[in-house]
Amino acid sequence: xxxxxxxxxxxxxxxxxxxxxxxxxxxxxxxxxxxxxxxxxxxxxxxxxxxxxxxxxxxxxxxxxxxxxxxxxxxxxxxxxxxxxxxxxxxxxxxxxxxxxxxxxxxxxxxxxxxxxxxxxxxxxxxxxxxxxxxxxxxxxxxxxxxxxxxxxxxxxxx
Amino acid sequence: xxxxxxxxxxxxxxxxxxxxxxxxxxxxxxxxxxxxxxxxxxxxxxxxxxxxxxxxxxxxxxxxxxxxxxxxxxxxxxxxxxxxxxxxxxxxxxxxxxxxxxxxxxxxxxx
Numbered sequence: 001x002x003x004x005x006x007x008x009x010x011x012x013x014x015x016x017x018x019x020x021x022x023x024x025x026x027x028x029x030x031x032x033x034x035x036x037x038x039x040x041x042x043x044x045x046x047x048x049x050x051x052x053x054x055x056x057x058x059x060x061x062x063x064x065x066x067x068x069x070x071x072x073x074x075x076x077x078x079x080x081x082x083x084x085x086x087x088x089x090x091x092x093x094x095x096x097x098x099x100x101x102x103x104x105x106x107x108x109x110x111x112x113x114x115x116x117x118x119x120x121x122x123x124x125x126x127x128x129x130x131x132x133x134x135x136x137x138x139x140x141x142x143x144x145x146x147x148x149x150x151x152x153x154x155x156x157x158x159x
Numbered sequence: 160x161x162x163x164x165x166x167x168x169x170x171x172x173x174x175x176x177x178x179x180x181x182x183x184x185x186x187x188x189x190x191x192x193x194x195x196x197x198x199x200x201x202x203x204x205x206x207x208x209x210x211x212x213x214x215x216x217x218x219x220x221x222x223x224x225x226x227x228x229x230x231x232x233x234x235x236x237x238x239x240x241x242x243x244x245x246x247x248x249x250x251x252x253x254x255x256x257x258x259x260x261x262x263x264x265x266x267x268x269x270x
Contacts, residue, residue: 012247016255020262028262038261041253115258117251134247 009124012131015116022106025113026083029104032059039063046073055080058094090119098126169236172216177201178209182218185232189222192230 007013018025028034032051039046043066050060059075072092079087084106091099098121105116121127173179180199184190190198196206210230213219217236222229 014248014251014255016252016259018255018259018262020259020266024265025258025262028258028265034261038257039254040257041250042257115255117255119247130247134250 007118008120010121010127011118012121012127013116013118015114017109017112017114019112022083022108022113025115026086026106029086030082035059036061053077053080098122100126100130169216169218172212172218173237175209175212177205178213181206181209181213182232185219185230189229189231191227195230 028038030053032048036046036048040063045064046061047064048059048061050058052058055077057077059073059077061073061075063071063073065071074091074093074096076089076094077086078089078101079085086104088102088104089099090102100119100121102117102119105114105118107114107116119130121130173182177199181195184195184198192203192206192210195210196203199206210219214221217233220231220233222231
């Protein structure tokens, strides 16, 4: 998280520098062929049932975890401003009461494009749950990769 | 997440720094006890004790080879840990990492 961001207690934020020009990075969010190539953690795949990249349009897909678990996903774009902003609603389906809103910002940098994701949940409790449970338990190899991260984090954090 | 009794719990197993060091070592491949003891600067009985705990939770397996026993890592036993540490930041950190790889690949293809 960037230190200067004022986040409410219902929000989460992640950002990362992507090594490519902004139009190319933005494009990776606009077509299902692109999205299915990178969306989700390592080892996950997606099957798309419906896709219409437009404001009010919907992306319905299933994410398949490396352990064989399927996760229903439903996304509706609420704002699309190429190549700067994408806002969407995300949940398991159109009637999911726990839908949350995600804003992707694309900032041009000398060395690439900074993608900033801010997600806003309906309650702090839902936000807190997303911190720990968002996504899924992953397969063994993936788990191994994050062991070092886990160890560093737990050692840094006073208990 | 419910925890099993201490010795049968991956969380407990990796709470001990030497055991984490052993796991990190085994990430690189199977090793025998004497080898692990050498690298870590510990005596063999102490290493064996840690290996026993790691075996009980399934993080480490033993593979007999002649007179020697080789120890290896089975990361699947870390799943409960990962489920606990995973979540939004992990999910999107990995997604954006994949996005970066994908964008770089597309640029190479266009060149």
